[in-house]
Amino acid sequence: MTESGNPGQPVAVSEYDASHIQVFEGLEAVRRRPGMYIGSTGERGLHHMVYEVVSYAVDEHLSGHADAIDVTIAADGGIRLRDNGRGLPVEAAEPTGKSAVERELTDLSFGTRPCTGYGVSGGLSLGLSVVNALSSRLTVEIHRDGHRWTQEYAKGIPVTPLTRNEETREHGTEIAFLPDADIFETTRFSYETLSQRLHELAFLNGGLAISLTDERPVRPVRHHHADGLLAYVAHLNPYPPSLVHSPAIGFGSENEDRTLSVQVAMQWNTWSPGEFRSFANNTRTHEGGAHEEGFRTALTSVVNEYARRRGQMSADDQDLTAEAVQEGMTAVVSVKLAHPVFEGSTRTRLSNPEANTYVQEVVRRHLTDWLDHHPNQATAIIRHIVHASTGHGKW
Structure with a gap:
């Protein structure tokens, strides 16, 4: 048992690959009944989409592999989120032959993601696949295994293969998505709502720096609290x-x-x-x-x-x-x-x-x-x- 006045320092665990993804079912049910998965198709459900992606980045922090998350409300109204963790796995997985990242984004699953020192993960819903299914457009960019990898999706369906690009020494994942206007009552994100929740997460995860930038008016903010x-x-x-x-x-x-x-x-x-x-x-x-x-x-x-x-x-x-x-x-x-x-x-x-x-x-x-x-x-x-x-x- 470990105890301290400033707890929460996780044990770093490096293993994170295709075997961590457990498949449940396809995504058609998500688009048919989105409220069952994100609570509503109003503002609450819209912002839950962001929190679901953020939870993956927080898990990387809990596992000792990330200390910064950057969230941007893009000029087109979408969301762009980047972390400096290990990057989503890209290797092909049996028996489907799909890449691990494609499975994460298209199979309705509870991905155990990086195993944290507590044996827990921050996300409480169904993860990136739900966000992908409810977005008219989603792109993923991964820096891992010495290269930059990219793939694009539309309404949960891959429209390009996972592509290996130039070499890089960087590491981490960037996900950009545009909520589907045919599903949500509103697709306008609230800067105040997102800032409040991200500030809360920075308090709950001492040492994690979370920034929020709004490209609609330029108004960046950065939350970082070592004292949790x-x-x-x-x-x-x-x-x-x-x-x-x-x-x-x-x-x-x-x-x-x-x-x-x-x-x-x-x-x-x-x-x-x-x-x-x-x-x-x-x-x-x-x-x-x-x-x-x-x-x-x-x-x-x-x-x-x-x-x-x-x-x-x-x-x-x-x-x-x-x-x-x-x-x-x-x-x-x-x-x-x-x-x-x-x-x-x-x-x-x-x-x-x-x-x-x-x-x-x-x-x-x-x-x-x-x-x-x-x-x-x-x-x-x-x-x-x-x-x-x-x-x-x-x-």
């Missing part, structure tokens, strides 16, 4: 005079077989009722689930135990409620699992019971340790919570 979730909490807590304590609390851990990891950052303030954001495999879990339940359970227990141990609560006092403990608390919890299970078609509630158990274990151990090593800040936090509980009449 600590920087995220600082972003959500923009008023230093209102902070109950500083620094913020941050910790993380991963299990022994690296199939489950958790990162946590939190800080109390006096200016807001509090804000809690949770993520599973880089996707916002708006409806919460097992990881949120584990966090809230452990948080309430640790705060009550510490307050009694330090004499800020007597044996006769009632326990501080979960509501009081979370008053004014800004927190971000991010878990990554090898086999996430989500409830509902929106996939916004995590169901894995092991996430509840592991998050509880990590929070109990690390939060208790932080409070013990920061007695002045801990005293201020407990005083704030007791005051909040008295004001709400719940203690």
